[in-house]
Amino acid sequence: MLVAAYLANILILVPVAFSTLRSESSAGTVFEEKFPMDSPLRLLVGALWFGILVCSVIGLFRPNQMVAILILQVVYKATFLVLYIVPVWRTDGFHSVPAGITICFLAIVLIWPFLLWKSSPIWL
Numbered sequence: 001m002l003v004a005a006y007l008a009n010i011l012i013l014v015p016v017a018f019s020t021l022r023s024e025s026s027a028g029t030v031f032e033e034k035f036p037m038d039s040p041l042r043l044l045v046g047a048l049w050f051g052i053l054v055c056s057v058i059g060l061f062r063p064n065q066m067v068a069i070l071i072l073q074v075v076y077k078a079t080f081l082v083l084y085i086v087p088v089w090r091t092d093g094f095h096s097v098p099a100g101i102t103i104c105f106l107a108i109v110l111i112w113p114f115l116l117w118k119s120s121p122i123w124l
Contacts, residue, residue, distance in 0.1 A: 001119040002063035005070055005112055009056035012104060017053050020046030032098040048076075067116065074112050077105040 019026040024037040027046070031037065052069055059066035085097050085105070 001115045002067065002070070003060060005115050006056040006059035006063065006066070009052060009073075010060075013049050013053040013056065017046055017049035020049060030098075030101070032100065034096065034098045063119070067119075070112050070116060074109055078109045081105055081109065 016030050019030050020042060021027075024042065027037045027042050052073060055066050055069040059069065081102070085102050088096050089102075
């Protein structure tokens with residue numbers, strides 16, 4: 001089951017990480033033009049996603065050893081959803097947040113803990 005999470009990460013992150021790292025305009029499509037893309041934070045986020053991508057590739061071959069990357073994703077994505085997406089959504093409406101990232105983050109926050117629990121009960 002962990003391999004499914006790593007494969008999903010790879011499928012999602014190949015276009016997203018490289019678009020975010022490549023240019024402001026390509027990153028703008030990832031974020032649906034909802035965030036400013038001229039900040040160095042774009043590169044920081046792109047680098048984080050690229051790191052998760054690399055760890056996910058390794059996870060295909062060493063699924064139990066790379067489980068921490070899945071836990072990290074749940075923690076940082078849940079934090080972003082709670083501290084940014086939910087407040088903006090409540091005050092300005094769903095149109096104010098990037099729908100693709102929001103749905104993807106929410107799916108990972110809900111699904112990865114189940115996969116972790118089913119695959120490695122000692123982790124949770």
